Amino acid sequence: MATNSNDITSLLRQRIDSLDTTVRDVNVGTVVEVGDGIARIFGLSEALAGELLEFPGGVVGMALNLEEDSVGAVLLGPYAQIKEGDEVRTTGRVAEVPVGEALLGRIVNAVGEPIDGRGPIDTERTDVIEKVAPGVTLRANVDTPLQTGIRAIDSMIPVGRGQRELIIGDRQIGKTAIAVDTIINQRETGVKCVYVAIGQKAGQIASVRATLEEYGAMQHTVIVAAGASDPAGQQYIAPFTGCTIGEFFRDDSQDALIIYDDLTKHAWAYREISLLLRRPPGREAFPGDIFYLHSRLLERAARMSPDVGGGSLTALPVIETQEGDLTTYVPTNVISITDGQIYVEPDLFNAGNRPAVNVGLSVSRVGGDAQTQAMRAVAGGLRLELAQYREVAAFAQFGSDLDASTRRQLDRGERLMEILKQGQYEPQPVEDQVISIRCGTSGAEDGLPIEDTSRFLTEVLEYMRSSQADLVKVIAETGKLNDDDLEKLDGALTSFRKDHFLASNVETAPDEAD
Amino acid sequence: MRRDQHSDRRRVRQYVSAVLETAEEGDDWEDWEEELIALYRVATDAAVRAVVTRPGASADEQQSDFDVISEGIVGDRGRSVGHVLIQDGTFDLASALRAQFVRRSETEGPIDRVTVRSAVTMSGADLDGLREQMQTQGRRMIFHEELDPTIKGGFVLRHGDWRRDFSVEARLDALKQALR
Numbered sequence: 001m002a003t004n005s006n007d008i009t010s011l012l013r014q015r016i017d018s019l020d021t022t023v024r025d026v027n028v029g030t031v032v033e034v035g036d037g038i039a040r041i042f043g044l045s046e047a048l049a050g051e052l053l054e055f056p057g058g059v060v061g062m063a064l065n066l067e068e069d070s071v072g073a074v075l076l077g078p079y080a081q082i083k084e085g086d087e088v089r090t091t092g093r094v095a096e097v098p099v100g101e102a103l104l105g106r107i108v109n110a111v112g113e114p115i116d117g118r119g120p121i122d123t124e125r126t127d128v129i130e131k132v133a134p135g136v137t138l139r140a141n142v143d144t145p146l147q148t149g150i151r152a153i154d155s156m157i158p159v160g161r162g163q164r165e166l167i168i169g170d171r172q173i174g175k176t177a178i179a180v181d182t183i184i185n186q187r188e189t190g191v192k193c194v195y196v197a198i199g200q201k202a203g204q205i206a207s208v209r210a211t212l213e214e215y216g217a218m219q220h221t222v223i224v225a226a227g228a229s230d231p232a233g234q235q236y237i238a239p240f241t242g243c244t245i246g247e248f249f250r251d252d253s254q255d256a257l258i259i260y261d262d263l264t265k266h267a268w269a270y271r272e273i274s275l276l277l278r279r280p281p282g283r284e285a286f287p288g289d290i291f292y293l294h295s296r297l298l299e300r301a302a303r304m305s306p307d308v309g310g311g312s313l314t315a316l317p318v319i320e321t322q323e324g325d326l327t328t329y330v331p332t333n334v335i336s337i338t339d340g341q342i343y344v345e346p347d348l349f350n351a352g353n354r355p356a357v358n359v360g361l362s363v364s365r366v367g368g369d370a371q372t373q374a375m376r377a378v379a380g381g382l383r384l385e386l387a388q389y390r391e392v393a394a395f396a397q398f399g400s401d402l403d404a405s406t407r408r409q410l411d412r413g414e415r416l417m418e419i420l421k422q423g424q425y426e427p428q429p430v431e432d433q434v435i436s437i438r439c440g441t442s443g444a445e446d447g448l449p450i451e452d453t454s455r456f457l458t459e460v461l462e463y464m465r466s467s468q469a470d471l472v473k474v475i476a477e478t479g480k481l482n483d484d485d486l487e488k489l490d491g492a493l494t495s496f497r498k499d500h501f502l503a504s505n506v507e508t509a510p511d512e513a514d
Numbered sequence: 515m516r517r518d519q520h521s522d523r524r525r526v527r528q529y530v531s532a533v534l535e536t537a538e539e540g541d542d543w544e545d546w547e548e549e550l551i552a553l554y555r556v557a558t559d560a561a562v563r564a565v566v567t568r569p570g571a572s573a574d575e576q577q578s579d580f581d582v583i584s585e586g587i588v589g590d591r592g593r594s595v596g597h598v599l600i601q602d603g604t605f606d607l608a609s610a611l612r613a614q615f616v617r618r619s620e621t622e623g624p625i626d627r628v629t630v631r632s633a634v635t636m637s638g639a640d641l642d643g644l645r646e647q648m649q650t651q652g653r654r655m656i657f658h659e660e661l662d663p664t665i666k667g668g669f670v671l672r673h674g675d676w677r678r679d680f681s682v683e684a685r686l687d688a689l690k691q692a693l694r
Contacts, residue, residue, distance in 0.1 A: 012693065015692045015693055016689070016692070018692070019688060019689055019692045020688070021685055021688060023678055023679060023680055023684075024678075025676045025677070025678055026676065026677045026678075026679070027675055027676060027677075028672065028675060028676065028677045029675060032613055042613060042617060043617075043674075043675040044675060045674075045675045046675070069614075069617050069618075069621070087672075087677070089677065278519065
């Protein structure tokens with residue numbers, strides 16, 4: 001930049017002349033109690049609910065309890081230096097965080113400050129973290145799929161853009177893996193992702209970041225981290241911060257995805273704050289407004305009407321259950337708020353089914369609207385077939401005398417279960433999913449040994465790409481599969497089975513090889 | 515008697531209401547304030563507290579120990595409050611009592627508390643001028659002066675819940691922000 005001393009002098013003169021030195025009255029109070037991330041302040045008669053308060057040393061707090069002669073505030077920074085008698089002032093502002101494209105690829109804390117050691121975030125824009133969700137007239141129907149890349153989900157529990165789909169299950173059985181796979185699958189889709197880590201170990205957050213970087217998914221992702229060692233106040237505001245960052249993309253006519261991992265720990269942090277603020281405890285010692293806390297957060301996920309840009313924010317909140325108990329307070333609340341749930345089951349996980357999604361208990365209330373026509377065409381009867389399989393499999397445990405039809409159902413079900421197995425960090429494009437699912441539902445896999453399923457799927461995809469490239473392209477580009485295409489697909493699968501797979505593995509299917 | 519945070523808050527409220535009523539009757543608000551501050555200083559001293567609240571001592575013994583220790587520091591008003599606290603077994607509430615008295619004497623009483631923080635000692639004429647400016651009809655002003663060289667020059671006024679900053683430091687800070 002070409003500048004000389006005259007330019008600088010005139011700039012300084014201009015700024016000094018425009019300096020506003022009017023003395024303003026500032027509303028202040030005095031700290032009477034501080035500890036556990038909470039401060040009680042005498043005074044602050046003009047403080048507003050949710051207003052930011054400034055403590056000595058630049059530490060910021062948020063006014064939560066406005067009482068007759070005092071204010072209860074949650075501290076959002078290190079509070080070791082704050083002591084009784086310190087002066088606190090109101091700021092006239094509510095909590096704001098930076099938003100914009102510049103956040104992509106970055107890790108920020110709950111107040112939007114970068115914590116990845118890559119310098120300041122180059123954005124001028126900020127936005128408030130507490131906002132009212134879009135009203136009815138601003139919304140549109142959820143009718144566009146958000147592909148997770150996971151066969152079990154995209155085929156039977158489709159997630160639409162703007163939907164709120166809960167991922168629920170016990171600890172360490174693959175909830176975060178589903179979320180991370182979904183983020184990885186958005187690489188080519190233009191969907192911006194926000195991953196909010198609440199109360200997690202720093203190592204887990206680092207691992208998610210490393211995975212996203214390894215699979216090239218960090219460029220379209222923002223991580224908001226409020227770890228287990230951060231104050232409860234930061235854990236409380238982190239999802240709202242993430243939501244505001246996601247809303248920027250939604251309101252900019254883009255599609256965004258936000259993962260809250262997890263809202264159980266968020267509820268715990270809020271319970272801790274509420275108890276310290278001496279709010280009356282209710283069921284499981286949670287405060288009375290715990291439902292509103294999550295409903296107002298998740299309502300901000302929306303598909304916007306084309307009149308206001310047509311962007312979307314899809315929310316995948318995660319809830320951790322204890323011993324598979326879905327009936328505790330927070331899980332039932334969030335189940336009732338969301339538009340469906342993906343239930344991850346320990347028994348399935350232990351039996352080697354990955355992802356361990358229980359398709360019987362999982363549901364998407366948006367349904368087929370959020371599914372491509374091609375997927376609907378091939379996966380229409382999948383849920384029913386699996387339900388019949390589970391029923392028959394339960395009875396089959398008691399005896400071996402089964403009629404042919406039952407045996408067929410069992411055989412089909414086992415193969416379908418095998419087809420739904422999928423490796424971690426291996427999300428699949430929709431055309432591959434359609435072909436894989438069709439292998440099961442059309443019977444192209446029937447009679448083959450279970451252990452060959454994975455190889456069959458790999459080889460059939462290669463075969464389809466080389467010999468039926470046009471059909472694959474149609475599915476990928478249009479997401480549609482008309483009757484002729486379906487017939488063509490079935491023909492190709494039969495031909496692959498007979499002429500390629502069985503021909504090279506004669507011993508595996510003796511009844512057809514002769 | 516079982517104590518918890520709620521019962522303590524209720525008690526402090528009752529004590530302060532009684533003190534406010536007495537101060538109103540005697541119109542001696544400033545004296546009450548001074549003595550409650552003195553009581554607070556004595557009661558928050560760990561050594562004093564250890565002696566006065568030692569286990570096994572009767573309330574009479576505790577009161578006479580308190581009288582001996584606070585002789586010449588706390589006046590009659592403060593001492594009588596101390597006796598009530600000792601009798602109720604709530605000697606540790608002296609700090610909360612004083613804080614609430616300060617607050618409620620402003621909202622429920624006629625007291626205006628003004629603190630002037632200056633970098634150098636202000637002259638009597640300056641202080642009188644300030645006092646005159648701040649005086650409100652029907653209110654009584656308790657004026658505190660503090661020295662704070664960190665504000666570099668000028669002064670900072672604190673009046674109840676409001677602060678008005680006329681310091682050089684605040685101006686420099688505004689300049690710093692403008693030049694950023």
